[in-house]
Amino acid sequence: MRRLGVRLLRHFYRPPLTGVRLLHQGGILTGSLPGHSSTIPGSSCHIHRSVSSTAVSQHIQDLSGPEQRLLDKLYDGLISGQRASLAESITLVETQHPRKKELAQVLLQKVLVFRREQERRNGGKPVAFRVGLSGPPGAGKSSFIEVVGKMLTGQGHKVAVLAVDPSSCTSGGSLLGDKTRMTELSRDMNAFIRPSPASGTLGGVTRTTNEAIVLCEGAGYDIVLVETVGVGQSEFAVADMVDMFVLLIPPAGGDELQGIKRGIIERADLVVVTKSDGDLVVPARRIQTEYTSALKLLRRQTRSWNPKVVRASAHTFEGIPEVWAKMEAYRAAMLSSGELQGRRRAQQKVWMWSLIQENVLWHFQNHPAVRGTLPRLEQKVTRGEISPGLAADLLLKAFSETS
Numbered sequence: 001m002r003r004l005g006v007r008l009l010r011h012f013y014r015p016p017l018t019g020v021r022l023l024h025q026g027g028i029l030t031g032s033l034p035g036h037s038s039t040i041p042g043s044s045c046h047i048h049r050s051v052s053s054t055a056v057s058q059h060i061q062d063l064s065g066p067e068q069r070l071l072d073k074l075y076d077g078l079i080s081g082q083r084a085s086l087a088e089s090i091t092l093v094e095t096q097h098p099r100k101k102e103l104a105q106v107l108l109q110k111v112l113v114f115r116r117e118q119e120r121r122n123g124g125k126p127v128a129f130r131v132g133l134s135g136p137p138g139a140g141k142s143s144f145i146e147v148v149g150k151m152l153t154g155q156g157h158k159v160a161v162l163a164v165d166p167s168s169c170t171s172g173g174s175l176l177g178d179k180t181r182m183t184e185l186s187r188d189m190n191a192f193i194r195p196s197p198a199s200g201t202l203g204g205v206t207r208t209t210n211e212a213i214v215l216c217e218g219a220g221y222d223i224v225l226v227e228t229v230g231v232g233q234s235e236f237a238v239a240d241m242v243d244m245f246v247l248l249i250p251p252a253g254g255d256e257l258q259g260i261k262r263g264i265i266e267r268a269d270l271v272v273v274t275k276s277d278g279d280l281v282v283p284a285r286r287i288q289t290e291y292t293s294a295l296k297l298l299r300r301q302t303r304s305w306n307p308k309v310v311r312a313s314a315h316t317f318e319g320i321p322e323v324w325a326k327m328e329a330y331r332a333a334m335l336s337s338g339e340l341q342g343r344r345r346a347q348q349k350v351w352m353w354s355l356i357q358e359n360v361l362w363h364f365q366n367h368p369a370v371r372g373t374l375p376r377l378e379q380k381v382t383r384g385e386i387s388p389g390l391a392a393d394l395l396l397k398a399f400s401e402t403s
């Protein structure tokens with residue numbers, strides 16, 4: 001096992017440790033860029049072979065003049081809150097172009113340093129509030145975000161809305177992006193709305209959303225709403241990148257609620273029963289009671305907060321201020337207990353490991369020895385000729401022996 005581990009390391013860290021230097025300059029790390037770092041499709045993760053400290057590389061030595069000017073322009077524009085610079089910066093982190101990916105990482109590191117300084121001044125507390133919102137198609141997500149967003153910008157907040165659209169990964173289509181959504185909020189100067197990239201794996205979309213959150217916060221958005229539709233694994237990915245996870249449920253019959261996964265209810269810090277107006281008030285109350293009982297049976301995720309179920313209507317505005325009050329109460333409780341900071345720290349680790357998993361898997365699947373054997377072994381496994389365990393062992397052996 002140890003030998004396999006060493007081989008895996010050798011494989012991923014080849015060619016050998018040369019060429020990448022990170023130098024400390026007045027508290028800022030500078031590094032020379034990878035002639036020797038590998039960039040993996042679907043990820044911007046470069047494997048730097050020698051990173052001498054945990055600090056960030058802020059500037060890359062071999063940036064050309066135009067590249068340096070572009071990064072300076074984006075950074076200055078971003079931290080002074082210009083929406084165009086924020087949009088351009090997010091486009092940069094979404095790119096598949098290898099060199100631009102590298103530039104995006106330089107920009108991100110700079111923004112991270114800026115944000116950490118802001119947090120330090122804020123007594124170590126996060127400056128922005130990240131809220132994930134999920135619900136089945138048609139649950140009323142965009143209507144809800146529109147009214148909550150407008151209310152918050154009216155109170156002086158700056159609100160960013162990012163969408164994670166799982167359909168764009170599988171079908172190339174879009175569940176969230178095609179129709180015009182949040183028309184009023186999109187015209188609001190204190191709001192920034194960004195749909196998810198139109199292609200890529202969920203891992204890729206997750207990474208860019210995580211990075212887009214950092215950029216939005218750098219641009220001064222103190223509330224970042226991350227929306228996703230309750231399809232596939234995207235809800236879990238969003239729950240892993242936010243401070244608070246909110247599930248929106250329509251007052252619909254059993255069949256329409258079938259699609260809501262039990263696992264995701266366990267992740268909810270708040271459940272909002274939407275469209276609680278007119279004839280829908282009665283079914284909304286019923287759903288509220290059902291979910292309140294269901295939540296009581298679930299294990300608590302945090303010490304300082306009990307998940308709650310509330311009703312609201314985006315059409316009549318009833319319940320909307322109360323929903324926000326609950327969100328603020330959650331944040332205050334989680335901040336004062338330190339659990340929110342702890343959750344963020346844990347998320348950083350989850351994010352790192354999911355990038356590693358995706359990249360390691362990519363290397364494995366694209367290794368010539370694996371590619372050559374995989375279809376035959378897959379066939380044998382599906383026909384029941386060999387066990388999945390044996391097939392996995394053979395593939396791992398082929399991979400490690402030729403790495």
Ligand SMILES: Nc1nc2c(ncn2[C@@H]2O[C@H](COP(=O)(O)OP(=O)(O)OP(=O)(O)O)[C@@H](O)[C@H]2O)c(=O)[nH]1
Nearest residue numbers: 136137138139140141142143144275276313314315
């Ligand atoms: N009665 C009532 N209808 C609502 C309310 N909010 C949204 N709707 C209606 O529900 C439908 C879906 O609303 P959206 O806000 O587009 O829902 P969504 O979850 O964003 O939908 P997708 O974009 O398909 O995921 C629309 O016809 C809305 O008019 C509400 O508070 N009350």
